[in-house]
Amino acid sequence: MNSNPAADATVGQIPTVLHSLARSLFPSTKFLAQRHSQGASILQHRSFSAHAHLPRTAAVAPAVLGWRPSLEELEREERKRRACQAGPSHRALLVDAAGTLLAPSEPAAQVYKTIGRKYGVTISEGDILRRYRWAYSQPWSESHLRYVDDARFFWASVIEASTGCSDPQYFEDLYQYYASARAWRLIDPHAGEAFSALREAGVKIAVVSNFDTRLRPILEQLGCSDWFDALAISAEVEAEKPNPTIFLRACELLGVPPEEAVHVGDDRRNDVWGARDAGCGDAWLWGDDVTSFAEVATRMGVAVAEAEEPLVA
Structure with a gap:
């Protein structure tokens, strides 16, 4: 049977067209694609992102065409889109260190x-x-x-x-x-991407922590000191959370009034109540109100590129 080169080229473009259509309709929603390879079915989760590519196989087309996002997913994406279009909700982000940004690598006991x-x-x-x-x-x-x-x-x-x-x-x-980086780990391994997106959007970021003078070298050893515009450390400020003084000092260092800052920390008394007493625009409890810094950024109206998920056969 003779092949038609023009027709073959058109058919070969179908997966690419479907991919572009799906990305334009649902740019950040995950879908499930089923691909058959050598008689075995492989389920793969991929994100629609600037770096995600739909597998170029005709077997994918029925799965893509049959996929429908839930109403909850659509509403969530719409809220994110509107928030990001409006710009950051706050001019500054204040972040607690131990228990929010950092955790001990091993139990203290x-x-x-x-x-x-x-x-x-x-x-x-x-x-x-x-x-x-x-x-x-x-x-x-x-x-x-x-x-x-x-x-x-x-x-x-x-x-x-x-x-x-x-x-x-x-x-x-x-x-x-405990003065060394090996004693600590980042709680959110993708925190750097979120902080980068926030700073690119014009948001200033400061650490507000009840800690001694070891915190600065610890952050430097972990390679994350450049993520922040300022550090308000209790040993240096001579005030500990929930004392409003340390929050006000952080805002002063950033050049932002407290009502235009949001604070995130894992202690309701020290972080949430303390920040509110200082007049901060908002305060979110880590592990309850928010569980990742990408979520923090989204709530502030700043989009963070999703990390591409690895293919699993």
Whole structure:
């Protein structure tokens, strides 16, 4: 049978046309495409993004043509589109560090026990955790500031109360461990993309954290210090959340009035109530109101490109 080159070329363009049509109608909605290869069915999830390409096979066409987004998906996409068209809802984003941006790489009680073995620490991790929580929650000094400068005095007290070990070298080993990047991890691995999109949209970003002076080098070691326009650290500001002073200082550093800033943190009292007492335009609880920084950006009216999902056979 003789083939028609013109017809073959037209047929070959069908997947590309379908792809373009789908992208124009639903630019950020996920779909399920079924492809048959060598007699095996492979289900693949792909995102409609600038880098997503529909598999060039005629077997995909029926799946694409039969796919329909749910009403909820359409409404969500429409809300995102309108928000992003209107521009950022706030001029500044304030972000908590420990518990929101960063988390310990390993449980603290485990680290205390592991490092403490050579110093004679024998109590269980459960007891260490219980005693740590008690020691950390106790009133501290007349100024109520736990983190003064490097906070060595405070942490020495907490470590001894948690483990019963007062060996200065044990304290030094623990203190230096938590001053290094290996002790910490980013809670949201895609935070950098969200912060980049926010800053490109004109939003200024600051860290607002109850932390000692180790925070700056930790962020530098993790390679994320450039994500922020300012750092308001309690040990430097001499005020700890929920004191409004630290939030106001962050806004001052950014040159943005507090009513035009939104704060995100994992502690309802320190972060949400503290930010609202400072007059911030809004405050969202991490893990409840928002669970990723891409979601934070979307709520602020800034679109973040979706990370392309890997193909899984």
